[in-house]
Amino acid sequence: MWVTVALVAVGPALDTAGIWMFKILIDDVLTPQHFGLFPLVAGVYVALTLVAGVVSFTDDYLSTWVSERFLLDLRTRLFAHVQRLSVGFFERHPLGDVLSRLTGDIATIEQTVISGLVSALSYAFTIMLYGAALFYLNWQLALASLVAAPLFWLAARSFSARIKTASREKRRRTGAITAAAEESFANAALVQVYDREASETDRFHRENLGSFRAQMDATRLRALFSPLIDLLEAGGAMLVLALGMWELAQNRITLGGLLVFVVYLTQLYSPIRGFARLSNSVYAATASAERIMELQDLQPLVREPAAPRPLGRARGVVRVEGLSFTYPGTTQATLQDIELTVAEGQRVAVVGASGAGKSTLVKLMLRLYDPDAGRVLLDGCDLRELALADLRRNMAVVLQETLVFDGTIRDNILWGKPDANEAEMLRASVAADADAFVRMLPDGYATRVGQRGRMLSGGQRQRVAIARAMIRDAPVLLLDEPTTGLDAESADRILTPLRRLMAGRTTVVISHNLLTVIDADRILYLEHGRITGSGTHQELLVTHPGYAHLHRLHRQGPPAAEPVVSGPSRPSPVRRVPLPSASSDGARSRS
DSSP, X not given: OHHHHHHHHHHHHHHHHHHHHHHHIIIIIITTTOGGGXXXXXXXXXXXXXXXXXXXXXXXXXHHHHHHHHHHHHHHXXXXXXXXXXXXXXXXXXXXXXXXXXXXXXXXXXXXXXHHHHHHHHHHHHHHHHHHHHHHHOHHHHHHHTTHHHHHHHHHHHHHHHHHHHHHHHXXXXXXXXXXXXXXHHTHHHHHHTTOHHHHHHHHHHHHHHHHHHHHHHHHHHHHHHHHHHHHHHHHHHHHHHHHHHHHHTTSSOHHHHHHHHHHHHHHHHHHHHHHHHHHHHHHHHHHHHHHHHHHTOOOSSOOOSSOBOOOSOOOOEEEEEXXXXXXXXXXXXXXXXXXEEOTTOEEEEEOSTTSSHHHHHHHHTTSSOOSEEEEEETXXXXXXXXXXXXXXXXXXXXXXXXXOSSBHHHHHHTTOTTOOHHHHHHHHHHTTOHHHHHTSTTGGGOBOOGGGTTSOHHHHHHHHHHHHHHHTOSEEEEESTTTTOOHHHHHHHXXXXXXXXXXXXXXXXXXXXXXXXXXXXXXXXXXXXXXXEEOHHHHHHHOHHHHHHHHHHHOSSOOOOOOOOSTTOOOOOOOOOOOTTHHHHHHHHO
């Protein structure tokens, strides 16, 4: 940047010298007809032009390098900052608007902070050098030429505030456009099956229409500003030219001096106009800066401890003590007074109706949120005392929504352990019952899954997610509704690799589908954020009406194949039937 600043100062100096050569050419060569000096003058002028070309190239290259590095660094830092924000941020903020801030708003800031700074320095050096030349040639004319400068400043000031308002609205509308498009495309199937293409197009058009109006407001102001400045510039030039002819008649300035004076003056108005435009750009960029700072000022709800306790590979003892939690921005507690202990290698299930707080419990165990009261412990350590990387290295998760990236199947399995070798990846895939279907694909493990895994079926995505959790080989496993969205046959196929995944690990299973939990060592029934029942499957059938009702819902309808469960302490198998659509509501009403 300092080299760029130095070159910015050299450029106007060379331009000033180049223009001065015309004065020498007229006054010392053409007027007295001393043509012998022409080769020297021409040589100096060519040399100045060559040096100016080298300086201009170097300045442009370095300025672009600095600008692009600024964009790269600021975008990366902002992206990293947003990644650290709590998951609640992404649940409350439109994704499209966040993307717009990462792209368009940062580019707008760069145009002012870096490019604008270089331009401002160039304008300043040009004004100083050309101004000095003007006063050297004729100070009376120079003073007269400055009459237009305050008018430039007043015009810029009057337009800047209005341009800032219009630009802020334009940037806001741009974020809304991106958000509308991202949301609509992400739900393309839903839009089509409900025949809502026209309404989504209308919504997108409305957001674009708002952006169009804001852009036209800003353009109208800039379009009015430009001819006004042209008028001021022309008036100032005519005034100076009239006074210059008077000075020429009085022999107080030479013909070459007058011509060069006019050239300096016209060149001087350009940076003055540039300063006026730049002030407008600064006000416009302020709108983008406000949007960026709004993100930068947000702090994650979950903070890294100042001095984290060291944690290697955990044994896997999970304990929840007096835990209560309310989501930010709400008043209704989601969890209240939760007490839970999961011994090393034990399998505990949490069941209940939808909305009871089961998935929230998983988020607290992963420390995506911190509890309002109570604590969660791993091997006796409060999670808030552990580094987030150490905590999550000891956790493997299969989420309710099967999330995959737009990469190959191999990439998505290795996401759980990026440094794993091919043999480890294949073992995890075989254990997850994914290897068979993967090898049937045209490109095998190099097959791309598409955005959100749309090239795979729900069961295939789930088996990839299980393989991802297996290769992680963490001592604690959290399963959040692992069979949600799967049909009975797919859910049945998933149970076998799930049991392989749970073997030897401390496991917490969140589910409203009893098929995945009846063989758990202990089952907790969660109701309205409180644990209202605890025991084995057989015990809860006898002692807890809500659990018994949920079990009866699973037994309704024609009988299906019975699950095969192993283990000395597991209960008798129950018939498998797809859960009726009203099961959650029925369970809630019963509660």
